[in-house]
């Protein structure tokens with residue numbers, strides 16, 4: 001797997017920034033400061049043109065505004081570079097993504113809350129409607145927003161059997177927004193979605209496979225990447241424009257929902273999440289996670 005420097009340069013603003021800073025600082029000091037780790041890494045394979053995009057925000061890849069923003073820029077960069085495909089995975093050995101960063105929603109000023117949600121909306125839309133094939137290589141737990149990212153890809157390969165996946169929002173006393181529901185229904189159908197979402201149930205990888213929530217189960221990350229590459233390879237001979245328009249057509253409900261309802265959806269989020277009892281619930285949940 002080779003990093004294509006030219007592609008990375010145009011994809012990661014962070015990469016240009018850190019290179020620029022470190023080379024100029026080297027003139028003035030012996031020890032340049034260690035550049036910050038990108039929150040999302042991207043490696044593009046020279047031969048296949050497929051990008052492995054790795055969430056890299058320890059300890060649990062919770063999705064905050066900067067990470068979402070970086071992911072969105074990477075997806076846009078891949079679009080501009082006419083990518084052949086994208087595999088989304090995690091640098092953690094046990095967590096794909098713990099979902100939305102609850103700290104972004106807890107006692108947050110309204111402008112930050114609003115920026116967080118609009119970044120989530122636009123990042124999701126960029127991923128969901130991306131023209132290139134997308135696969136989630138789910139190498140760890142994927143609750144809530146982690147499950148949403150997986151569902152927004154076209155194919156899901158999960159490392160099993162011990163990790164779990166699902167939209168568990170109701171268990172937290174919050175509600176999965178309609179576009180989360182559409183994503184789940186795209187994959188599971190109406191009845192299983194209702195059962196899964198009303199209970200907020202998390203599924204083990206074998207349960208998820210049986211249900212169709214994931215497409216394949218493997219035993220480690222390397223196998224997950226190989227399976228993902230195989231899925232993407234089958235599109236090599238399909239004309240990209242026909243593929244893109246077909247994907248958009250199949251996903252029209254979700255795309256249209258978001259395009260038509262961005263502001264209402266933001267309002268619903270703000271109204272719900274700023275309620276005192278919801279804030280209390282998030283606070284208690286965060287405390288329970290920290291107490292573990």
Ligand SMILES: CCCCCCCCCCC/C=C/C(=O)SCCNC(=O)CCNC(=O)[C@H](O)C(C)(C)COP(=O)(O)OP(=O)(O)OC[C@H]1O[C@@H](n2cnc3c(N)ncnc32)[C@H](O)[C@@H]1OP(=O)(O)O
Nearest residue numbers: 062098099100101102141143144145177268269272289290
């Ligand atoms: C009609 C429509 C109306 C629409 C209105 C909209 C309403 C709002 C909708 C919001 C949708 C929400 C989506 C979400 O994604 S909410 C987040 C849900 N996530 C979870 O429930 C997962 C919680 N985490 C875990 O279960 C575990 O952490 C996990 C299994 C992922 C990993 O376990 P592990 O043992 O490896 O790690 P720890 O639990 O010890 O965690 C390490 C530290 O990370 C902190 N942490 C974990 N998860 C989160 C998170 N999501 N946000 C912020 N911080 C998180 C945890 O507290 C630990 O911190 P410390 O190191 O400080 O102890």
